[in-house]
Amino acid sequence: MLSDTVIAPPVADLWKTRHDKTRFQWSSLALMTPAFGLLAVLFLIPMAYAVYLGLTNLTLVGPTAIKWGFTGTQNLIRLKEDTTFWSSLWTTGFFIVGSIVGVVVVGYGLASLLMRARPWMRIIVGGIVVIAWMMPAVTAGMTWYASTTGGGTFSTLLGIPNTNFLDNQPLLIVTLANIWSMTGFGMLVMGAALRNIPGEAIEAAVVENASAWQRFRLIVLPLMRPTIIAVVLLVALLSLANFSLIYIMTQGGPGTATNILPLYSYEQAFTFNNLAYGALIGNVMVIIASIFGVFYVRIAGRR
Amino acid sequence: MSDLKTPPPDALDVAGERDGSPHLPPENRPTQRTAVRSVTINTMLAAIGLLFVAPMLWLLLASVDSHASWGVEWPHFSLINFRHVLTGSLLHSLFNSVVLAVVSTAIASAAGVLAAYSFSRRKIPFKGPLLLFILFSSGVPLTIMVIPVYEIFARFGYLSLFPTAVFLSVTSLPFEVYLMKNFIDAVPVDFEEAARMEQASTFQILRRVVVPLAMPGIAAAAIFGFVNAWGSFVVPLILISSNNQQPAPIALYTFLTLPKVEFGNIAAYSLVFCIPVFVLYAASARLFREGFVLGGGVKG
Numbered sequence: 001m002l003s004d005t006v007i008a009p010p011v012a013d014l015w016k017t018r019h020d021k022t023r024f025q026w027s028s029l030a031l032m033t034p035a036f037g038l039l040a041v042l043f044l045i046p047m048a049y050a051v052y053l054g055l056t057n058l059t060l061v062g063p064t065a066i067k068w069g070f071t072g073t074q075n076l077i078r079l080k081e082d083t084t085f086w087s088s089l090w091t092t093g094f095f096i097v098g099s100i101v102g103v104v105v106v107g108y109g110l111a112s113l114l115m116r117a118r119p120w121m122r123i124i125v126g127g128i129v130v131i132a133w134m135m136p137a138v139t140a141g142m143t144w145y146a147s148t149t150g151g152g153t154f155s156t157l158l159g160i161p162n163t164n165f166l167d168n169q170p171l172l173i174v175t176l177a178n179i180w181s182m183t184g185f186g187m188l189v190m191g192a193a194l195r196n197i198p199g200e201a202i203e204a205a206v207v208e209n210a211s212a213w214q215r216f217r218l219i220v221l222p223l224m225r226p227t228i229i230a231v232v233l234l235v236a237l238l239s240l241a242n243f244s245l246i247y248i249m250t251q252g253g254p255g256t257a258t259n260i261l262p263l264y265s266y267e268q269a270f271t272f273n274n275l276a277y278g279a280l281i282g283n284v285m286v287i288i289a290s291i292f293g294v295f296y297v298r299i300a301g302r303r
Numbered sequence: 304m305s306d307l308k309t310p311p312p313d314a315l316d317v318a319g320e321r322d323g324s325p326h327l328p329p330e331n332r333p334t335q336r337t338a339v340r341s342v343t344i345n346t347m348l349a350a351i352g353l354l355f356v357a358p359m360l361w362l363l364l365a366s367v368d369s370h371a372s373w374g375v376e377w378p379h380f381s382l383i384n385f386r387h388v389l390t391g392s393l394l395h396s397l398f399n400s401v402v403l404a405v406v407s408t409a410i411a412s413a414a415g416v417l418a419a420y421s422f423s424r425r426k427i428p429f430k431g432p433l434l435l436f437i438l439f440s441s442g443v444p445l446t447i448m449v450i451p452v453y454e455i456f457a458r459f460g461y462l463s464l465f466p467t468a469v470f471l472s473v474t475s476l477p478f479e480v481y482l483m484k485n486f487i488d489a490v491p492v493d494f495e496e497a498a499r500m501e502q503a504s505t506f507q508i509l510r511r512v513v514v515p516l517a518m519p520g521i522a523a524a525a526i527f528g529f530v531n532a533w534g535s536f537v538v539p540l541i542l543i544s545s546n547n548q549q550p551a552p553i554a555l556y557t558f559l560t561l562p563k564v565e566f567g568n569i570a571a572y573s574l575v576f577c578i579p580v581f582v583l584y585a586a587s588a589r590l591f592r593e594g595f596v597l598g599g600g601v602k603g
Contacts, residue, residue, distance in 0.1 A: 027505050028425040035418035035476060036433075038410075042473040043440060046451035053451055106351070113348050121345050125352035132355055134584050136534030138552040139362075139573040146365070146566075147358040151374045154357065161374075180355065234442060241444035244536035248556060262447065262537070269450050270541065279450045289443045296442040297435050 047286065054280030060273035068276070075280050084256060085264065085281065092240065092260040095175055099239040100232050102179030107186025107231070108224075111194055114187075126187070133184025141248030144177035166249065170257040174246050178239055186231050193227035194220075226299055233296040240289055261285050366574050371567035384571035393572060395547065396554035400533055400576075403468050403550050407532035411472035411479050412525045419483035420513055424492070434484075441477035449541050462544040470542060471532040479524040486520020487513060526583045533580060551576050 055075055058068040079085055110129060114122050132140070147153040150164035166173050197220060205215045243262040246252065252259035252267065259267070261281060269278025365371035366385070368378030388394075421427060422434060452470055456462050490513065498508045514521060536552040543549055549557075555576065558569045 024426050024428065028421045028427055031417040031421040031425070031505075032427070034414035035480060038414055038469070038473050038476060039440065042452060042470050043445055043448060046448045046455060049455065050448070050451035053454060058454070110348075110351060113344050113351075116341070116344050117348050118341075118345055121348050125348045125355075128352050128355045128359075130584075131581070132359070134580055135577055136530075136552065136580060138534065138536050138555050139577055142555065142569060142573050143358045143362045146361040146373050146570075149373050151372070153361050153375045156375055157357065177358075180358065183355075237442050237444060241447055243446070244534075244552070247536070248559070265450065266537070266541075269453075275450065275454065279454075282447055282450050285447045286443075289447060290439075293439045293443040297439045300442070301435055301438055 050279045054283045056276045058276040060275050088259050088264040096236050096239045098175040099178045100235050103182045103186040103235045107183045108190050110187045111191035130184040137244035140181045141245045145249045148173050174258050230299050233292050236292050362570050365570035384567035388568050388572040396551045400550035404529045404532040406468035407471040408528040411476045411528040415479035418480045422484045423487040437477045437480050441481050445474040464548040467542040475528040475531040482524045483520050486517045490516045523587050526587045
């Protein structure tokens, strides 16, 4: 059935099907099976399973690790009354919004400045920012921990060696670290889009006496809009799941100051052993990510 | 260069050569302002560059310092840190990382290229919705599925290196399919038709025609998959139960939990861990720039 190709169908069948259009070939099914099989088994099934898991009393250890079952809305009521969850949601919101603003503003600024900079400046500064982006999250977390802790680079350079920025402003510092590690991505994507803006459009505006601000607002911004929205959504999605950076730097602390949702989910599941409740918090993340994801598909699918 | 508020009427004639145009009266010549602007731009860039490089200083200095701490100081130059981290269990963790990343890349790229080819060339029912699903899951970080996957793997006794590599391949698969589809779309279909005339099978066409022609895209996708698996922290942390199967990111984290923190070793190991990523990105910088404009990126 899954014949490899349909090169030459028997002559007798030729009249049955139209040959001016591509037809479905059974071998396509064989080609699609590995990818969609993997996605079904390790993405769709776990997602469906998590919905059920979130409404059970499964724990990592203890009696309910073996004998567990459906507990209905019990976990949902617990979630509703869980103040740590709600504060974690706010922390996540600050982290995501801060990262978006930082990456878009700094990334756009860098991209447009680099276009007009000296070539050697472009290579050095662009290179540094891209290296920061390439650095794996674990390493980025380690360098930022070292730089912002008491006696670290920033406090030494600012001449206040005993100030521990990471303890004083934990959420701000991890957000800055995240901006630092994603700006390169925003810079590259927005830089490519900036270079694609036709020079004639800008020149025409100059001839029409448009000020720099008008040129930005009326020409550059509308043309850049889809790119900027795509960057916003991708930064939101990547920040939402950025477990590694914060786990290395603060492990969600001090207290719950940097406890964003992926860390709280992990903490509930594997530190407090409430696997089911951790899965439920994971489901909240899936819902948030899906909202961003749907908007992303609408923006990126259009191109 | 172009912030002249009131260009004289004849500026229209010289729109192509505004800078230093002889038609402008001397006081309106933009050369001096251009110079000031150039200095401003380059100074601003230098400041941003310094801010970005500052956190990296510790990494570079501490890695070659035999007396390193969290602070930045002029190092007591020595390569002893690198010698320490390239032995024993730390070297073994790097080896685990290589296995994890290679297996995951191989699975994702092989499955990805087949799916990308059929998306690009074949008539498939529900092609539009399936492509949107691929696009959707390339943006949504699939690592948030890790708790249900943990529960499934735990039940089957799969909490080890190879199943984890398979899960990591799934987290990069959608973006790889999307990237490779765009590259295969750009390959002219004529070569395949010629091969088909010669009675080549689909597999032969893929191996001899499509894969070689779309190689830059496949390489970019594979590099993306490799870097994604290489840098992954939370997935192996949760899904690998045995200590001697843990990859390098977990080993790096373990440094922080030891009673005596070896600062120099942390920095040296971090650098060693970064090197493959930097080399791979550099090797495919051009491919990647094209790829990232088209789609998204997943990291972590």
